[in-house]
Amino acid sequence: MQLQLNRRSGVPLYRQLAGELREQIVSGTLAEGYRLPPERELAARLEVNRTTVLQAYQQLKDEALIASKVGKGTFVLPRNDSTDGPAAPRPRQTVPSALAAEPTVIRPPWSVLFSDYSNRFTYHDIAAANRAQNGKAIIDFATGSPNPADIPDDLLRAVSLEAFSSHEFDGQPESPIEGFPELRELLAEHMRARGVHCNARNVMVLSGSEQGIDLCVRAFINPGDCVLVEQSTFFPALQSFRSADARIVGVPMDEYGMRTDLLEGYCARFHPKFIYTIPTFQNPTGSTMPAARRKELIDVARKYQCLIIEDDAYGELWYGRPDAGRGGNAKRPVPLKGMENAGYVMYLSTFSKTVTSGLRTGWIVADPHVINRLAALRRMVDQHTSTSSQRICLELLKEGRIAEHVKTLTIAYRKRRDTAVAALEQYARDGMSWNVPEGGYYIWVTLPEGVRSLDVLDRCRTKGVTFMPGSVFDVDETDDSHIRLNIVHPDAGDIERGIRMICESVG
Amino acid sequence: MQLQLNRRSGVPLYRQLAGELREQIVSGTLAEGYRLPPERELAARLEVNRTTVLQAYQQLKDEALIASKVGKGTFVLPRNDSTDGPAAPRPRQTVPSALAAEPTVIRPPWSVLFSDYSNRFTYHDIAAANRAQNGKAIIDFATGSPNPADIPDDLLRAVSLEAFSSHEFDGQPESPIEGFPELRELLAEHMRARGVHCNARNVMVLSGSEQGIDLCVRAFINPGDCVLVEQSTFFPALQSFRSADARIVGVPMDEYGMRTDLLEGYCARFHPKFIYTIPTFQNPTGSTMPAARRKELIDVARKYQCLIIEDDAYGELWYGRPDAGRGGNAKRPVPLKGMENAGYVMYLSTFSKTVTSGLRTGWIVADPHVINRLAALRRMVDQHTSTSSQRICLELLKEGRIAEHVKTLTIAYRKRRDTAVAALEQYARDGMSWNVPEGGYYIWVTLPEGVRSLDVLDRCRTKGVTFMPGSVFDVDETDDSHIRLNIVHPDAGDIERGIRMICESVG
Structure with a gap:
């Protein structure tokens, strides 16, 4: 096996190796x-560092190219995806069609055909890898979605039936690209x-909302921006920026988010084209930018256009x-968009x-210049958000039903x-620390010096608990x-036990 | 007004002028x-040709930058989209916030900020321009969608209520990127x-299905391909290919589609990366490729990978x-995909x-290499098709309901x-000819020599009938x-009268 890695390349070594x-x-x-x-x-x-190899192998496992067998090693999987053949069993003796009689047909040379854009794309799906772990029950702090029990089934059923029995909604008509006016009004x-x-x-x-990131990338990013x-x-x-060949630069953070x-x-x-930020209950750190930082961020962005x-x-x-004596905002943080009106x-x-990811509905609030440009681009993407999803969201927003949920x-x-x-306070090992989020999904835990997140993850998976290692977000x-x-994904009754298991796996 | 056009550039003159x-x-x-x-x-x-100026002005009208007033000329419209201000009326005397007190804030320099990709994009919406025509009733052969009366309201209501009242469908869960397995199975x-x-x-x-084009462009096209x-x-x-900076080359056609x-x-x-074709009931020509051409197309594509x-x-x-004595296929044409199995x-x-564009649901059938790559790219676009739309389509496919419709x-x-x-046969002017489609939406009419489609369209709009000029598709x-x-869009009772009006407008 010949392998060549280029240490001067900007591409992380593990990705070179996986490639x-x-x-x-x-x-x-x-x-x-x-x-x-x-x-x-x-x-x-x-x-190279062992982590590099671990990450490369993990990547290829996620792509179903290799698999590990306990005690036996890591193997190349059969190419069960290389055929496009009929579902029915192939006839043994006869050749049913002219095409089957041409054994010389060469399959498409996929690796040559794929674009640079799509080759720059790498697909982390550690959460899926976690879920698939041996098929056994697992306490899952990794997946970025809510606990299924928190999806409001009854509310969704009620509003759906209301929406779909209405004659206002006959034929599920095409929507304007920007969405139905009533829904845009309720969102405003x-x-x-x-x-x-x-x-x-x-x-x-x-x-x-990811579609918004993708559309903004298309609307604004030239390669090298x-x-x-x-x-x-x-x-x-990050994937979206990377695929567009943007230069991505990370600004250091502390417990209050980006160091403005x-x-x-x-x-x-x-001279960035834009700053991408999650100022409130940030993913993955759970941090929230205070108002003064928000103002500083806006001022700098304006100054540099x-x-x-x-x-x-x-x-x-x-x-x-927050409870008395605890720090934190006494009011819900105002979005950056509420502090800036030049666009x-x-x-x-x-x-x-807040409801369910199955709705595939988000929104953008922006200057009409942006809305118009994104709408023009979207004309050739998905044209508009599913009429049925929009209609369900409209019902959800009406009469404060979503606010109640x-x-x-x-x-x-x-x-x-x-x-x-409380569990962290009880079970944490020396040298561990964490934030106390004021909202959202995430607690960000710092491990003791010298302890590596991927090693902890390996041990945790064996025990039946998972989380996301920081490297994925870095x-x-x-x-x-x-x-x-993600404290909102596992069953509430499993949180304490899960955190105890993680703390034990720290060493 | 200074204007410079570059006749050697590959960019059509009207677009240079509009730009x-x-x-x-x-x-x-x-x-x-x-x-x-x-x-x-x-x-x-x-x-330049007058058509060039007409098209450029039309483009800017569609973008709401200019407007014509009958008998007065064409004017630059007010910039009513340049503010991002509050919906409430602005206070007159007081300055409510620190931001409002900073009159020096410069608005984002949009034209500098937009990407080359999005600047390459031009937005034809002649159909919308047609619909907006003076607000008066119009016989619309332009819009590419079915007549609203042909959308199966009752069927959609019935399947929606069935889907949403089911407890199988609780919480409208997230879907796999590729779609729900049951729906993929039914589509297969x-x-x-x-x-x-x-x-x-x-x-x-x-x-x-446009999302499929967009994803394939991302997966395969490098600039210049x-x-x-x-x-x-x-x-x-074409927009999608153009935005990715592909080199687009048109292959001549005749009444049987692409000249293979x-x-x-x-x-x-x-050395094309791919061939984009609509072999069956083509848009805009209504033509259908015979089996021999299909085979030739596949053979050449394979040979050149x-x-x-x-x-x-x-x-x-x-x-x-077809009726006895008329030409045409006696059987439904088999898709290219059914004649090729190497991928x-x-x-x-x-x-x-077939149902309604509001569902925003289409599908791709391809080699698993392609499915996997598109799924990876789609992870950062819209993740999956709306769960409610998928569920409605699942019900539609079940028990042959869609086949019946x-x-x-x-x-x-x-x-x-x-x-x-029959109307064309009765009213056509000398020199007009047309195809007789075997399916789909479109009749493609050739005008007599020297008659220009945009001139006819101008005259038709005045009379209250519209269509799409060939230049849009060329x-x-x-x-x-x-x-x-598009013979399926106007009310059936208006077809004859509309075609008579068009023929009269030919001159």
Whole structure:
């Protein structure tokens, strides 16, 4: 097995390694059943960190190219995806069609055909890998979605039946690209209640808030353009920037989010096209930017004529006033979009975190210049958000039904946070620390010095508990001293036990 | 007004002109209320065809940058979209916030910030321009959607209520990226009935078939890559290829679609990454490729290792056996995907043309290599098609309900075609000719020599009837001798009168 890594390349070593291995597997150089070298051995041979090999192998496992068998090693899987053949069994003797009689037809040379854009894309799905873990029950702090029990089944059924039995809704007609006017109006009203001055023409309904990131990338990013992000951030956004060949630069963070005191230096040096930020209940760190930082961020962005994408997926989920004696905001944080009115901020949010991701409905609030451009681009993407989803969201927003559900949710989430923090206080090993989030899904845990998140994850998976390692969110993919716990995903009764198991796995 | 056009550039002159004018309007060089020169005068001054100026002005009208007032000329519109201000009236005397006190804040320099990708995008919405025409009733052969009366309201209501009252469907859960397995299975079965050997893992549910084009462009096109298309084709696909900076080359057509006898020459010369084709009931020409051409297309594509995107949006809508004595296929045409099994063909279809575009649900049938890559890319776009839309489509496919609806539809469409053809036979001017489609939406009319489609359209709009001019679909945007009639959009009772009015407008 020949492998060449380029240490001067900007591409992380683990991705280079995964790429080399992938190429050799896809091309058949490494045949089905080939046993890959053990991680330590390959790491020694290549003179790289063992984590690099671990991550590369994990990547290929997620792509179903290789698999590990306990005690036996890691093997190249059969190419069960290389045929496009009929579902029915193939006839043994006869040749049924002219095509089957041409054994010389060469299959498409996929690796040559795929674009640079799509080759730059790598697909982390550690959450899926976690779920698939041996098929046994697992306490899952990894997946970024709510506990299924918190999805409001009855509410969704009621509003759906209401929407679909109505004759106003006959034929599920085509929607304007920007969304149905009534829904845009209700979303604008919803945003005004959050302190954002806007009206319907500032709002476009999206097929999830990630579509907003994707459309903004298409609308604004030329190859080589710089995007500033929080050093640890939502990794599909990084994927999106990376695929467009943007230069991604991470701004350091502390417990209050992005270090805006450093921002002017970054802007002066890198002249970013935009800053992507999650200022409220950040993913993955759970941090919330105080008002003074928000103002500083806006001032710097304006000065450098740099746009801001404010991702507010979690902003609705404020747990409420902090208990006496505890720090924290006594009021729900006002979005950046509510503090800026010249058009620099493009605000994104979604119903995925408050209702269900199955709705695939989010929205953007932005200057009409942006709305118009995104609508033009979207004409050739999905045209508009599913009419049925829009209609369900319209019913949800009417008469405050969603606000009521969010209230129930945040009361439960606050309890979950308190349970998780209490468990951490009880079981944490020396040197561990964590934030106490004021809303959203995530607790960000710092491991003791010298303890690596991927090692802890390995041990935890064996025990039946998972989380997301910090490297997944890190711009440079090097952070191995943090773990993200999504406290709203596991069953509430499992939180304490899960955290105890994680703390025990720390060493 | 200074204007410079570059005749050597590959960019059509009308787009250069629109771009120059847009820049001057957006930058304020041409102020609100500025009166643009009359079309003839500007055409003479620039030494271009009048059509070029007409098209450029139309483009800017569609973008709401300019407007014509009857008898007064064409004017720059006020910039009513440049503010992002509050919906409430602004206070007159007091300055309510620190931000409002900073009159020095410069608005984002939008034209500098937008990407090359999005600037390459131009937005034709002639159909919308047609609909907006003076607000008066119009016989609309332009819009590419079915007559609202043909959307099966009762069926949609029944299946929706069935789906949403079911407890199987509680909480509208997240879907796998590729779609719910049951729906993929039903779609595979549906495709097998069309003669395409495939199974569920060859199928991905899409948010409309255009999303499939967009994802394939991302997956395969590097800037400068060549895409072969029919000389007249679905224009959003052209937009998608253009935005990715592909080199688009049109292959000549005749009444049987793409001239596959020329294809090898094109492949040898341009080495296309893929061929985009609508072989069945083509948009806009209504033509259908015979089996021999299909085979030739596949053979050439394989030889040059070039992929094929088969867009089959209309393939379901076969009108049935031709009447005795008339030419045409006695059987429903088999898709290219059914004639090729090495993976070169990527097949796209949709429920938009058979049920309603509001569902935003289509599908792709392709090699698992393609499905996997598209799924990875889609992870950062819209993740999956709306759960409610998928569920409705699942119910529609079950128990042959959709097949039944399509049967009703095609009987009605065949009658519409016969009415339209009879009207053409009765009213056509000398030198006009047209195809007789075997399915789908479109009749393609060739105008007498020297008659220009845009002139006819101008006259028709005054009379209250519209269609799409051929230039919209033409790769080079120069075709001015054809018009596309969507015979399924106007009310059936208006077809004869509409066609008579069009024929009268021919001169």
